[in-house]
Amino acid sequence: MNPVQNYSLFSEHDIYLFKEGKHYRLYDKFGAHSLEKDGVKGVYFSVWAPLAKKVSVIGNFNKWKPNVLPLSPRWDKSGIWEGFIPGLSWGTLYKYAIETKAGEILEKSDPYALSWEQNLQAASLISTTFYEWDDEEWMQKRSKNNSLNAPISVYEMHLGSWLRYGENPKQFLNYRDVAKKLVPYILEMGFTHVEFMPVMEYPYDPSWGYQITGFFAATSRFGSPQDLMFLINELHRNDIGVILDWVPSHFPGDANGLHKFDGSYLYEHEDPRKGFHPDWKSYIFNYGRNEVKSFLISNAMFWLDRYHVDGLRVDAVTSMLHLDYSRNEGEWEPNILGGNVNLEAKIFLQEFNTAVYKEFGESIMTIAEESSDFPMLTKPVHDGGVGFGMKWMMGWMHDTLKYFKEDPINRKHFHHKLTFASMYMFNENYMMPLSHDEVVHGKSSLIYKMVGDEWQKFANLRALYVYMFTHPGAKLLFMGDEFGQTSEWNFKQSLDWHLL
Template sequence: MNSVKTYTLFTDHDIYLFKEGKHYKLYDKFGAHSAEKDGVKGVYFSVWAPNAKKVSVIGNFNNWNHKDHILFPRWDESGIWEGFIAGLTWGTLYKYAVETPGGEILEKSDPYALSWEQNIQAASLVSTTWYEWNDKEWFQNRWKKNSLNVPISVYELHLGSWLREDDDPEKFLNYRDIAKNLIPYIKEMGFTHVEFMPVMEYPYDPSWGYQITGFYAATSRFGSPQDLMFLIDELHQNEIGVILDWVPSHFPGDANGLHRFDGSYLYEHEDPRKGFHPDWKSHIFNYGRNEVKSFLISNAMFWLERYHADGLRVDAVTSMLHLDYSRNEGEWEPNIYGNNVNLEAKAFLQDFNTAVYKEFGDNIITIAEESSDFPMLTKPVHDGGVGFGMKWMMGWMHDTLDYFKVDPFNRKFHHHKLTFASMYMYNENYMMPLSHDEVVHGKASLIYKMPGDEWQKFANLRALYVYMFTHPGAKLLFMGDEFGQTSEWNFKKGLDWHLLEYPVHKGLQNLVKDLNHIYRYETAFYENQFNKEGFEWVEADDLENSVFVYLRKGKKKDDVFMVVLNLTPRVIDYKIGVSAGSHWEIVFNSDDERYAGSGVKPEIFDEQYGDYMRHQKSISIKLPPLAGIILKKKDKKYKQNRIKQHKR
């Protein structure tokens, strides 16, 4: 006997927008919602399954019997099944039993469920995202924290392995416990934002969260939706932004997930050349299907609205935009113009960026993980761009790591790997990533990518960080890299925090802390980080000495810093051309003993007038080995305490 009553949350306009790919708040309509009919409380269910013969709700309230509680198909050919079941409440476990035209019964979790069980059955839970937020002050001012002319230094972390109470792979800290430990650390280190690797529900721990089944559910590994909201709320109250990894590129083939949801290729593209990912053995969304576009863009809106996220880092954009990604000749079909651009995916990403920036403006950031030279990713959609706020600078990352891996005495043969980025660094709005992908799968930790003995390894990494934090663009550093984690990242265990008992690791952490504060509080390093006025080479071609010299400039004429990198293990007396009448003082040295350096003190020991390096004056500086130093132009009195006050 069917005890489901007719009920709807959809208007005709909702259906129109859904079918047009323009409904961006579907989470208010689909899924399980607390409701009341004829004075009786219960739950309203709705699901999209246009090719289903029958859909029923099964759960712990009816012994998972698919013959009861059958939903009603809507009359408008939208493919939506819906209905009201009296007496149900929060915590009810349920799935949809979807009968295909061939008579097969598929048990599917709710694509819009707000919570999932954390077990092999992975049933959906009737849940809520109600939470009393306390981050009003952050929201009133967050455009000042997320715009392109402010410092953005991101700490990327995996919630399951940043900190563990023990090494039991089945035990995790709750979101609230993470908040208690993480927030003081981020504040001490000076990062402006955290980026969480996917927090959406996923069944397989080794996927790190990138094989998502519950796109609208915060993973219950670490607690409830409200627990995650508490973590984000507390971060905001402590002036820390939150970026979430978002994965609209693919999904796994789990039986209870989106794959063949109603027996047909509903969410994924039917053509395996567009619908199956050969590397990840996962399924690719059909970006040309309007209802799928509505599902995905609504999902982005959901995390920005309901969870107060400040940004979305969009995973695997390269694979989305290229029809031939990881495919051999004959395994892909060109588009109507005869090239490899996935026009449907590009249009989807343009619609996504247009929608979220229209809704939230400069209060949020979208960031593309994109490794090709696909043009105009961070240009406005109305100018033909894809509309992202930023793009990961993968070329910079690869060139930089390739350079620093080389023995210092051979670096002269690779010199321009460090200068090449300046040829294109203003083509897009770039974020420089040293992410989790660089410290797994046999690639070694960052510290063990560096050549030489222990002292040289740490000196090299300190110099690399000086280069990174003083280079134009936003910054991203993966957890553990800030103190020299020696082993590759292992998602099954916490970081090796005990390493901080050793001076070299503590010194590296101190260096990252001070570089963060210099970047945040010295306007020359961020005001013009995305335009050409902010950077100038002084010396880019000294291959023999492996020395690099460049200026970083703020908007005010005299707001200028000079960065000098000596990337050999020799102490060098070095002559640099400067503008006439300028005076300089050294304000930072990565070889300082505070950073476990050798303690060689850089000093300006000579100033002369006379043409040098196309300038009317020169200064001579003693450069420490394998080090980066920062000098401040003294035309206006430099307040050293702006840096010193953070050296605690």
């Protein structure tokens, strides 16, 4: 089993676009691709590791030994290593053994792998996203259903804790099992869209999916890529849209992941003032590096393309746009204009929004989780905006919850909390979120944010929902809030369905 070196999926134009930050389909080139060359079946591998001394493919087929199956660096100094290995097929476990300039050998999972193992080894799996879709009717009309003029009511959910069987904390439902339960429930409740908290592969359950290692892999906790596609297909067949949480803001320092991928700061910014997140102890992408922009925009395109997703809710946009986010004086450096805006991140977000809307038009939506008053976030890029379709209306959420926490006898002093939104509600395109963040970390469930006895709490929460659903803007409600979940959300267990 010797690698064939003189084979590539990359054209010179591909390399040019990659290095310019303009290649938005890198998943067709990088990673592991099962194919046939000169009548021989095998797998083509390619990975970006520009400062590596050597790169080889290791796996259960060569006892995980480095240098047995070496890849070759491309002649064009793009930093890409590649090779075709005959005899391998789908289901094979593999990693890249990367020898750094210092002589250290790193075992890295494939950044473009479509599946990962769910264990400490976290090896990549040669896989495929082939699926026979049956959602043509939805795809043809979704421009209307996803329009800013459409009534949009989103059910936000965490797949690992919406519903579980048995007492085993790892006994998650398969994506297909979720489909059987979720579709009729959403139809009964009248939501128009479902938003899944991150389904990309992540190693640490308490991160809720926001510390991603496998950006192109559907997490194997709940099944295969095809199982997730089945869930999305079933939702579409029942006229229910699908939004995914997408996290281009940071990534964890796991040994298997992107951190110091070839021994250098490859995907992250080398300056810790820009490259390390003090709150989440994670690493921030280098938005000024063209190859990283190609990686991230290709990743967004991947989920919209291969998984037929209708929208991406972009996590932690505030932290991306502000150099001083969660930093004290002296812990950040102003931009070239002397301000606190991360200009490289702003340009990246503009290019991301331009690319996906150019490709998919108004049939998809991008939604920013942004808690400041950053200007023109949902205005077109050609008018100087950032180009998002919508942003979360965080001010409305905080004001509304503060109002409803007040005893009715005092509310006459707080009516401005309800009316203030009318001053700005048409400045941007808004989605009103009562999300997972409002029912964790000691904040209590929504029902127990309300005042009064049990009857009054339920009456107040119903009044809040009436106010919310008659207010301009799209709506988002976290799972459990629709039936008055009494305890805070716990990612380790199922919702309290017995309350019904």
